[in-house]
Amino acid sequence: xxxxxxxxxxxxxxxxxxxxxxxxxxxxxxxxxxxxxxxxxxxxxxxxxxxxxxxxxxxxxxxxxxxxxxxxxxxxxxxxxxxxxxxxxxxxxxxxxxxxxxxxxxxxxxxxxxxxxxxxxxxxxxxxxxxxxxxxxxxxxxxxxxxxxxxxxxxxxxxxxxxxxxxxxxxxxxxxxxxxxxxxxxxxxxxxxxxxxxxxxxxxxxxxxxxxxxxxxxxxxxxxxxxxxxxxxxxxxxxxxxxxxxxxxxxxxxxxxxxxxxxxxxxxxxxxxxxxxxxxxxxxxxxxxxxxxxxxxxxxxxxxxxxxxxxxxxxxxxxxxxxxxxxxxxxxxxxxxxxxxxxxxxxxxxxxxxxxxxxxxxxxxxx
Numbered sequence: 428x429x430x431x432x433x434x435x436x437x438x439x440x441x442x443x444x445x446x447x448x449x450x451x452x453x454x455x456x457x458x459x460x461x462x463x464x465x466x467x468x469x470x471x472x473x474x475x476x477x478x479x480x481x482x483x484x485x486x487x488x489x490x491x492x493x494x495x496x497x498x499x500x501x502x503x504x505x506x507x508x509x510x511x512x513x514x515x516x517x518x519x520x521x522x523x524x525x526x527x528x529x530x531x532x533x534x535x536x537x538x539x540x541x542x543x544x545x546x547x548x549x550x551x552x553x554x555x556x557x558x559x560x561x562x563x564x565x566x567x568x569x570x571x572x573x574x575x576x577x578x579x580x581x582x583x584x585x586x587x588x589x590x591x592x593x594x595x596x597x598x599x600x601x602x603x604x605x606x607x608x609x610x611x612x613x614x615x616x617x618x619x620x621x622x623x624x625x626x627x628x629x630x631x632x633x634x635x636x637x638x639x640x641x642x643x644x645x646x647x648x649x650x651x652x653x654x655x656x657x658x659x660x661x662x663x664x665x666x667x668x669x670x671x672x673x674x675x676x677x678x679x680x681x682x683x684x685x686x687x688x689x690x691x692x693x694x695x696x697x698x699x700x701x702x703x704x705x706x707x708x709x710x711x712x713x714x715x716x717x718x719x720x721x722x723x724x725x726x727x728x729x730x731x732x733x734x735x736x737x738x739x740x741x742x743x744x745x746x747x748x749x750x751x752x753x754x755x756x757x758x759x760x761x762x763x764x765x766x767x768x769x770x771x772x773x774x775x776x777x778x779x780x781x782x783x784x785x786x787x788x789x790x791x792x793x794x
Contacts, residue, residue, distance in 0.1 A: 476604030
């Protein structure tokens, strides 16, 4: 399964304006501004936090097992990027307040997190005891760092942050969110790093949790929840797989956003062989190949892939046939989603087939 958690809070820390708060901006960004002379370098960093209560509870109950975690940030008009660079994520050390400011406020809003402060200028708390050591605070070292590389062009970020999230979930460190940045020291004083040198890397922009688009940041939890207990059902096999149809039972046009839904999937031979029986052969339920039948979910309007084919989207099977579960509280309400299927048979043999089924299986998530 793929479960999506929306950001609880986020903000950008701007070195160029040390006490500026931008907690309500629709964009979060990793900037690097270099003066014409190269003598002045100013960077920015992103802080972003996700509530892990649902994930933690599901781990404790055994619903989630052996999960991987991905930080998703969605591209929003980057500027002047070089062909190759990397972003890094670290766990923030210390709590912080998002604030109500915007980067274009005049006068500047300084209540909330900024390059200097965790919680605001007036009686605020510095990230470090010295203003010179500003720019946030984070844990580093083995299992405390994640990265994502861009090659030739910018893209949405899907960064594997499993090690960091596991540190939060097992209680090793408190969950104060991610620090997302280019490589560099706390105060951005290391001229040998991507943040501190004079190389112009451009500015990476992403939609924030306050965006009015469908692209807010998410923490994606992926685990294999498939189960196979087919009872007395027989598999679809051999020539039955060469020309078959896949359809859904009981698909409704709408589901509430907090629903946890079991979707039923049926595969059958398109033209069943003629037999003498009291039961129509096309009513006989058979199950699709174990460990090689998948579902995928797309946004019906933009066709963006929400759930890709993979180990987190395997079909399950019980005595009534194939199915899969979705937790819809991880999807955006008032949007339509399309279900697609991939069925692979004869894997690794000369008879291998790989079939895709998209018959307009669409549903809406409602408030």
